[in-house]
Structures are given as structure tokens and as C-alpha cells.
Amino acid sequence: MNQVIKNNILMMLLSIILFVGGYLFLRLAYHVSDKMPFTQEIILVVLGTLATILITAMLLNKQTSVELEKEQSVKFIELKTETYRDLIDRIESIVLHRNITQDELIQLQFHTHRLAIVASPAVLEEYQKFLKVFHHQIAQDKHVSDTDEDLLAEALAKLTVHIRKDLVGELDEQSSKSASQIRRQILANAAEH
Template sequence: MKKMIENRQVILLLYIVAMVAGYFAFRLLYGVSDSFPFSQELLLVFLGAIATILITALLLNQQTELELRKEGQVLLLDQKSTTYMALIEHIGEIVEKGRLDPEGVAELRVLNHKLAMIGSADVIGQFSDVLRRLDDSTADQAISDAEQAQIMQSVAVLNYHMRRDLLGRIEGEDDQQVLQKIVANSNDLED
């Protein structure tokens, strides 16, 4: 950000210097224009070219900045999507196995750290609920069917928050209704 402000200041300074120099050159050549009328036209072309170059440089600088920001957002969205999908798949594997082995815990820790880097506050908060349910369920070394249903319901709510983080608020869509449908779909699959 600081570099961008410095670039704008340099371009603005160059523009001001070019305009002041152009003004004095125009005043000088205007006095000589009686003997050389072509000099006024040449000066105007020169000033126009300088102004065009400076304006184009400013616009290209802003366009480049916007493109870099856009590309960064696309990369972040891709990273979020990849991490979220890996997290859902890993929790699904744990629930399917019915137990949490040391390798699963290690992978869960890595995914937790990735999530901490890119996830929204809602996603991180809901993930801690999923972790709490997993911890409660694996205290006796096995996950019962009822505990699996509770974990998957918690994952359904997590999915809702992940969806909102990735897609944002969609106009015309009722958030509570979407959450209810996601949880209902999960409950239907558990029954």
C-alpha cells in the first residue's frame, strides 16, 4: 500500500513538473510565435503527448493493482475451497471409521491450522463445535451411531458457514432457511 502511494505521488509530481515546464515553454514560444507560428502547434503536440503518457501510466498502474488484488482473491478462494473440502472429507473418514487414530488427529491438527489462516470467524467457531463433538465421541475409543449423527449435524452447520464464507450473502436468499435445509438434508441422510 505504501509503495502504491509513493508511485502515485511520483506520477503526480511528474505531471505537475511537466505542466509547469510546459506552461513556461508555451509562454516562451508564444513570444517567438510571430516569426515561427509552427512552434505553437509543435508545443501543443508535445504537451498533449506528455499528458497522454502520464494519464496512461496512472491508469495502467491502477489496472495492474486491481488485477493483482483480483488474482489474490481468486487464489484465496481456491485455497479456502480446497481446505474446506479436505476438512469435510477427513471428518467424514473419521466418522466412517468410528474411531479417531493418531494419524487422523495429526491431519486434523494440520487442517485446523490451515483453517485458522483462511477461515472466517464463523467457520472457525463452528469447527470448534465439531471438534468438541468429536472429542466427546471418541472419549470411549468408539463413535456410536447417535454420536455419528450429532457430529454430522454439526458438520452440516459447518458446511453452511463454509458456504457463506465462499459465496458471501446471496441476494434474495434467506440465510436461516438455507441453514434449515442443509441440516434437514443431513438429518434425512442419517435417518
């Protein structure tokens, strides 16, 4: 990013030098070449071409930096989405197996570290609450009962609300439903299984 700023400053300085130098050169060239036909027009064409090249270079440089930022943002959202999806898949796998192995607990710990890299603070906070439910209700006896499944579904639904807000919160703000309506709908869906 600093390189882009340095390039922009360099292009601006070159443009200023070109315009000031061009103005001085034009004044001198007008007085020297006013006796030769078309010389003044040729000088104007050359200066106009140079100015166009510098302005185009500045615009392309800015466009490139904007495209790079956009691409980084898209890649980061893809990474977040993949991490969240993997977490939900892991929890689904644990619940479906009913009996929790030590390997599954370790895999869940690694998901915690992956979340720490990409998740928003609200997701991390809600994930901590989910882990409390998981460890207090399920990990101690290493078995998922029907009651445990209900508790996990509710905790996961609350986590999903925050994950959704992290991924598509801006789209939800534009929708006709409020954040609280969306939250109630997600929690209601989790309760109906």
C-alpha cells in the same frame, strides 16, 4: 502496496510539473515562435503527447494494482475452499472407517491449524463446537457408532452453514432465500441420510 502509492504520488508530481512547466514554456514559446510557421502547433503536439504518456502511465499503474488485489483475493478464496474441502473429506474418511486411529486425530489437529490461517471467526467458533462434539462423543472410545454419526452429521451441518457463508455469503444475500432458510435447508439435508 506502499510502492504503488509512492509511484502514484510520483506520477502526480511529474504531471503537475509537466503542466506548470508546459504552461510557462508555452507562453514563452508563443512569444518567441509566433514569427515561424507551425512552430506553435508542434509545441502543442509535443506537450500533448507528454501529458498523454503520463496520464496513461498513471492509469496503467492503478489498473495493475487493482488486478493484483483481485488476483490475491481469488487465490485466497481458492485456498479457503481447498482447506474447507480437505476438512470435510477428512471428517468423511473418519466416519467411513468407523474406528479412529491416532493418526487420524493428529491429522484433524493439523486441519485445525490450517483453518486458523484462512477461516472466518464464525467458522472457527463453529469448528470449536464441532470439535467438542467430536471429542466428547467419538474420540474417547475411538469408534463411530450410528448415534455418533448422527451427532457428527448435525455438528458438521452447522459448521457447513458457516463455511458456506464465508465462501459464498455475498451470493446468498442476492438470492431469493434468506440466510435462515438456507441454514434450515442445510440442517434438514444433514438430518435426512
